[in-house]
Amino acid sequence: MVSMTESNQEASPKASQSADGRYPAGGLAFPHRDLTGISHLARHEILYLLDEAEQWLVLNRQRHKHAEVLAGLTIINAFFENSTRTLLSFEIAGKRLGADVVNMHAATSSVKKGETLIDTAMTLNAMRADAIVIRHASSGAVQLIADKVDCPVLNAGDGSHEHPTQALLDALTIRHALGLPRQSDLNGLKVTICGDILHSRVARSNILALTALGAVVNVCAPPALMPAEIEAMGVRPFHDFDAALEGAEVVMMLRLQQERMSGQFIPSPREYRHLYGLTLERFGKLPPNVLVMHPGPMNRGIEIDSQVADHPTRSLITRQVESGVAIRMACLDVLTRRTRAVPGWTEMGSALA
Amino acid sequence: MIPQPLTIIGGKLVLPQGAPKPGALRCEEGRIVALGDIQPEAADEVIDARGALIAPGLVDFGVFAVDKPAFHFGGITRAALMPDQGPPLDHPARVRFAAQSGKPDMWVHPLAAATRALEGTELAELALMREAGARAVSTGRGWIGDSGVMLRLMGYCAMLGLVLVTHAEDAGVSGHAVATAGEMATRLGLPSAPAAAEALAVARDIALAELTGCRLHFRQITTAAALDLVRSAKVRGVKVTAGVTPAHFMLSDLELAEFRSFCRLSPPLRSDADRKAVIMAIADGTIDVIASGHDPRGAEDKRLPFADAEPGMAGAETLLPLTLTLVRDGHIDMARAFALLAANPAGLLGVKAGQLAVGLEADLALVEPERPWIVDRSKMAATAGNTPFDRRPVEGRVTALFKGGNRVA
Numbered sequence: 001m002v003s004m005t006e007s008n009q010e011a012s013p014k015a016s017q018s019a020d021g022r023y024p025a026g027g028l029a030f031p032h033r034d035l036t037g038i039s040h041l042a043r044h045e046i047l048y049l050l051d052e053a054e055q056w057l058v059l060n061r062q063r064h065k066h067a068e069v070l071a072g073l074t075i076i077n078a079f080f081e082n083s084t085r086t087l088l089s090f091e092i093a094g095k096r097l098g099a100d101v102v103n104m105h106a107a108t109s110s111v112k113k114g115e116t117l118i119d120t121a122m123t124l125n126a127m128r129a130d131a132i133v134i135r136h137a138s139s140g141a142v143q144l145i146a147d148k149v150d151c152p153v154l155n156a157g158d159g160s161h162e163h164p165t166q167a168l169l170d171a172l173t174i175r176h177a178l179g180l181p182r183q184s185d186l187n188g189l190k191v192t193i194c195g196d197i198l199h200s201r202v203a204r205s206n207i208l209a210l211t212a213l214g215a216v217v218n219v220c221a222p223p224a225l226m227p228a229e230i231e232a233m234g235v236r237p238f239h240d241f242d243a244a245l246e247g248a249e250v251v252m253m254l255r256l257q258q259e260r261m262s263g264q265f266i267p268s269p270r271e272y273r274h275l276y277g278l279t280l281e282r283f284g285k286l287p288p289n290v291l292v293m294h295p296g297p298m299n300r301g302i303e304i305d306s307q308v309a310d311h312p313t314r315s316l317i318t319r320q321v322e323s324g325v326a327i328r329m330a331c332l333d334v335l336t337r338r339t340r341a342v343p344g345w346t347e348m349g350s351a352l353a
Numbered sequence: 354m355i356p357q358p359l360t361i362i363g364g365k366l367v368l369p370q371g372a373p374k375p376g377a378l379r380c381e382e383g384r385i386v387a388l389g390d391i392q393p394e395a396a397d398e399v400i401d402a403r404g405a406l407i408a409p410g411l412v413d414f415g416v417f418a419v420d421k422p423a424f425h426f427g428g429i430t431r432a433a434l435m436p437d438q439g440p441p442l443d444h445p446a447r448v449r450f451a452a453q454s455g456k457p458d459m460w461v462h463p464l465a466a467a468t469r470a471l472e473g474t475e476l477a478e479l480a481l482m483r484e485a486g487a488r489a490v491s492t493g494r495g496w497i498g499d500s501g502v503m504l505r506l507m508g509y510c511a512m513l514g515l516v517l518v519t520h521a522e523d524a525g526v527s528g529h530a531v532a533t534a535g536e537m538a539t540r541l542g543l544p545s546a547p548a549a550a551e552a553l554a555v556a557r558d559i560a561l562a563e564l565t566g567c568r569l570h571f572r573q574i575t576t577a578a579a580l581d582l583v584r585s586a587k588v589r590g591v592k593v594t595a596g597v598t599p600a601h602f603m604l605s606d607l608e609l610a611e612f613r614s615f616c617r618l619s620p621p622l623r624s625d626a627d628r629k630a631v632i633m634a635i636a637d638g639t640i641d642v643i644a645s646g647h648d649p650r651g652a653e654d655k656r657l658p659f660a661d662a663e664p665g666m667a668g669a670e671t672l673l674p675l676t677l678t679l680v681r682d683g684h685i686d687m688a689r690a691f692a693l694l695a696a697n698p699a700g701l702l703g704v705k706a707g708q709l710a711v712g713l714e715a716d717l718a719l720v721e722p723e724r725p726w727i728v729d730r731s732k733m734a735a736t737a738g739n740t741p742f743d744r745r746p747v748e749g750r751v752t753a754l755f756k757g758g759n760r761v762a
Contacts, residue, residue, distance in 0.1 A: 039540070118656050138658030139542040140612030159660070160542030204542055228534035228545065 022183055023048050026344025030334050034146045034153040037162035038208035043185065046212055050172050051182045053323070053330035057172075060096070060325055069333055070099035073130035073340070078120070078145075079156070080106040080136040085296055085321065086156050086165075090133045093328035099130070117141060118148055125149040130339050131332060134158070139201075152335035154328075160199045165331060166295055167205035169323040171213060173316050174250055176323070177291055187214030192244050193235075194220040194276055195254025195303055196265075198227050202295045203254060207233050220244035222276065224265040241276050245286065252293045253278050253304045269302045276303065283308045291316055356383065356758045360393035364402030364719065367409065367691050369708055378407050380715035383757035388709055402719050405752055408691055410716035411673060412707045414596055414698035415491075415518065415572045417648040419451075421459050423669040423735035425762035427645070428718035428751035430459065433518075433702060436466035437493045443469050443477040445485040452486030458761035462702050464491035464518055467506050473497040476506060480513055488702040489570070491518040494619060494664075496554055498524050503558065507567035516568045516701050519558055521579060522620050526550035531660045532621045537606040544660055548623055552578035559586045559593060568592045570701055574640065575601040575623050577630035584639045594701065595634070596642035598668060599675035602631045604741060614655045614662035615730075616741045618646075621664075635693065636684040642701070643693040645672040649737035667735040670728075674747035677722055681748070687722070715758040724750040 022044075023029040029048045032040060059065055075094040079087050087103060094101035104124075117136070121144075124132055131152045134142045139159030146153035157163040174191075175184055191210055197203045197219050210217050211234040219230060220238040230237050238244035245251065256272065266272045273279065278292065283305070292308055292315045300306045309315055337345040358381040365373035366388060378388040379397065393399045410430030417435050424432060434451055436442035442451055443466035455461035465487035469475045471494075479490055490510050496519070497503045510517045530546035532538035538545035555571060559582060562569040574580055574595040583595045600618055605625040608616040616622055634640045648665030655662050676694055679685050685693070691708075699707025706714040728745045730738030754762040 116653065116656070117658065118652075136658065138661050140660075141658035143612060144656075144658055158542075159658070160544075162542070201542060204540070227539035228547070229536040230539055232536040233540065 027338065027346075033335070033338075035164050035331055035335060036143050036146055036153065036155045038164045038167050038205045038212070039162065041212070043212045046168065046171070046209055047183060047185065049168055049327070049330055049334065050175065052334055053168070053172055053326040054182060056096075056326040056329040057323065060322070065096050066098065067096065068098040070094065070097040070336060070340075073099045073336060074128065075099045075101050075131045075133065075332065076124050076127070076129040077101065077103045077133045077156070078124060078135075079104065080117075080134070080141070081157070083135055083156070085324075086135065089321070089324045090156060090328050093325050093332055096325070097329055097332060099332070117144065121145040121148045125151070131336055151339070154331055154335065157201050159201065160204070161201050162205045163201040164205050165324070165327050166202050167209035168331070169320055169327040170206055170252070170293060170295070171209050172323045172327055173293065173320045174291070177316050177319065185213040186210060189215040189249055190218070190247050191215050191250045191252060192218040192220060192248040193252045193254065194241055194244060194278070196225045196257050197221040197230065197254070198225045199257040200254050206252065207235055211235065218244045218248065220276065222266060242282070245282070248286075248290060250291045250293060251278060251286075252295075254295065255297065255299055256303060269299070273302050278304045278308050280305045280307045290314065293317065293320060295320065358394065358397045359400065359715075359755070359758050360391070360397045361400045361402050361407055361717070361719070362393060364405055364407035366407050366709055367687055369692065369696060369710070370688050373406055373687055378709065378717070380758040383715055383759075385709065385711055385713050385715050387711060400753070406687070406720040406722055407709065408718045408720050409695040409707050409709055410718050410754060410756065411694045412698040412702065412704075413647065413669065413672065414642050414644040414701060415464075415646055416644070416669070417646070417665065418736065419454050419459075419461055420647060420649055420669060420736050421455065423647065423649070423667065423733065424459055425754055426734040426751070427669040427672050428720065428754055429645070429669055429672070430716035430718070430754065430756045431462060431699070431702075431704065431706060432459070432647070433462045433464055433488065433698065435493060436464050436471060436491050441466045441471045441493070442482075442487070443471065445478060445481040448482045448487045449485040458756045458759065460756070462486075462488040462704065464489050467492045467517065468497065468502065471495060473499060473502060476502075476509060479509060479515060483513060483515060487515075488704070489516040489518055491572070492520055494520060496520050496522050496524045500557060500561070504561055504565065507561050507565040507569070511565045511567040516570050518570045518572050519554075521551050521554040521558065521571045521574060523550045523553040526553060530621065531617060531664075532609060533606050533623050535606060535624055537609050541609060541612065541659075543609070548576045548627060549578060551576045551620060552582060555579040555582045559583070559591060562593055563589075563591050566592070569594070570642075571595045572644070573597050573601065573620060573646070574634070575620050575631060576627045580630055580634040580639050584634070584637075587639065594641040594697070595639060596644050597631055597635070597640050598644055598646040599672060600646075600666060600668070600741060602628060602635065602679070603675055604628070608741060609659070612659040613741070614657060614659050615666065615739050615743065617659055617662045617664050618666060618741075619664035632679065632684055635679060641693065641697045643672070643676050644698065645669045647735070649735045650739045651737045655739050665739070666741055667733060667737055667739050669735060670733055671740060671742050671747065673720065673751065674726075674749035675742070677749040678747075680722070715755060717755040718751050719753040720749060720751055722749045724748060726750055
């Protein structure tokens, strides 16, 4: 892959300003209009988004956190499912890039009045948004909307399917925590993901992103919360948390998504904690270099103990939130480059068409 | 209206056994009166089949809507209407109305709802509905979870001599599933249930049928494990039959990629191994009926996220050509294809039709089995174009259709 991209680079006179010579030139670095899932992305496209986010990580730590990159563009955050942190993260990302950001909550929209998803999508489209960020409770809903609108669509979580920006921000967080430079993948890194894998879009996107970057992934869940044939996604499934933790360098804990469960999947939260919680006791037995992550919101005292979640050096949870803004800025920037006619990104549209 | 006597000449007769045989067929007063090496009589209307198959009109066992243009396009002259109507066919008056709804050029045979409002708890008035024209009893789209209710229902159907048509999916296992558990459902994050949900339901219903002597028909069997249960029950002499729709021998759950809601079916599409098992079961006689499951659904039901879309496909137009793929691939011969599509379902309904034989109703289709066409959801005769076979090239088309000796299409 690397040699191919390099030869592309030589063949093309135009180089993207932000790429470091390791990615295809201009729009070829990221030829997708939408970001609906990690499953559509190649390894170098994931790395490209991570590298693009680095500059925003720097900007976000300055006192003046503003870039006028998206000035004049309108971004609609259409959230058909409740969210606090992801919505806030996307809103901040858009505003720091100078875009006009509008939030639409399903609770206060016509969706409650029976308007179909497609009608809502057409309405948003007619308002000439330059990008739409969508969260929806049904798997595949974001793709459905993306097929009907004329602007880039970002998936902020669809059902139990994908949550691509979460996987990207997790990869970026890991890279920084391990002190890895730009362009680094996660080759050979051992990651254990534990929790409600069945209902988790975070787990799916992370499995896709981490395995694409070369990480070795264990997943752990009780049988009722483990999806069938998950090993087809290139991971090792475990029911025994302690066995799944063996050799792990990063542990990702997932929230029990009780709102998505129909029927009883576990006997009780305290029994779940006993078997699958990252308790202080379990944490204490891990080697001192093991890092802990959680996409939030946490059920403290169930899947993760407070002392573990708040560990000053080994918990990456707040750093994940920080990376989230940078990753979303990078995604909004990259996906709107064709609209903004960034040099090297305009001809791509016609080349693809 | 009593039609003029009709003789169709120059065709190939699809007889209950053997390869299609060149010959002619004569009907009078709506019935077949002679066939084989015969000549038209003086006053007859004569139609030249020009080498097409002269086949029995299809008897579609289990449709959800009376959709005459689609049925006529597909060569269907009779259809068994599922009780899942609004309101359900759980009352004699509604059954009587439904039984008249297709006449004169299409006969609808209502299936009586087994329980009131199809809720699976209280038995409906099955004997009165039989008097009103119900040809069999059906549990509808759903499964009756209470085995006690099922036991009493089967005993009652056995007493009345009515076939019970059941849906084979253990609802406790399937829950809100919209896909079969497996790699595809896992990748897409769709609610899924193990394929064993079907075998569980089939095993129970076969046990109850053995206990009660009830004549049992599974409208759709789609998994290898459940087909094995039916196969061995038949060997033991249990009065059980099984059906399927073309979707489950043509498609597997790989079609769910990109969340195509036209592939949202009930039961859901299965693994490719199960798809192949269905073909084997059609070939070895375990499956007795191929039906369309015709269920036209408009955009308001289908242009939704996959799990929110309603299940079902518009299948009447593609039933015949897709079944003919099994003939072309050598799994079955032409006679068996029409046994699956017409004679066997007619037998389940207890109607004298579905075959070319003297004395039977002259429900006839002229079929060009190799005529190519392309399925196009935007140009279908059905009230909605929700076909999972959109843009698929197929072969086999009905060029003329007769109901009771009258040309209807």
